[in-house]
Amino acid sequence: DIQMTQSPSSLSASVGDRVTITCQASHDISNYLNWYQQKPGKAPKLLIYATSNLETGVPSRFSGSGSGTDFAFTISSLQPEDIATYYCQQYDSLYTFGQGTKLEI
């Protein structure tokens, strides 16, 4: 099984800050990584697929990078509506989510 380790588990930042979340895979997953945003009481929402591709309608302040085992998700300028929990997910071998990063202001 492929394990996904996300860090940090929680993060406090200010509006306008640049925020980066990392995700490490236990095995090489090439670029088979997605990122999701989940707000309280809501279903997750796809933000980025295949490591760095922005889903239609997602603001350009969100971005993703990496390959192999090490990946990063960045919000270039944090907005109040970005308060949520973020999850990485690998799909190289079935599917595994990271444990999540709770972003607070």
Next chain:
Amino acid sequence: EVQLVETGGGLMQTGGSLRLSCAASGFTVSYNHMYWVRQAPGKGLEWVSVLYSGGVTSYADSVKGRFTISRDNSKNTLYLQMNSLRAEDTAVYYCASSNGFAFDHWGQGTLVTVSS
């Protein structure tokens, strides 16, 4: 507009069975990969099962042998048959769809509570 609506959740006793449904609109279930993902109270997301467009299925080890994923093409609906329920199956269950391997549409979720 793509929409997924889960139903069938509720309070069940340990060892019981339950069938969740996910009614789709705006797209054809059989042409897409369909998934179940769950989230225990206050916890993260856990992938549960997949039904690929070609008909192949896979399950997380935690539910293998107890849960069965299926679809009814005539009703454009996805199902999850859950048997031998355990307390640790308590979660909100989401269905999701993909035409690749990113879960790009999600339902609102249905809560399953398993109690002795």
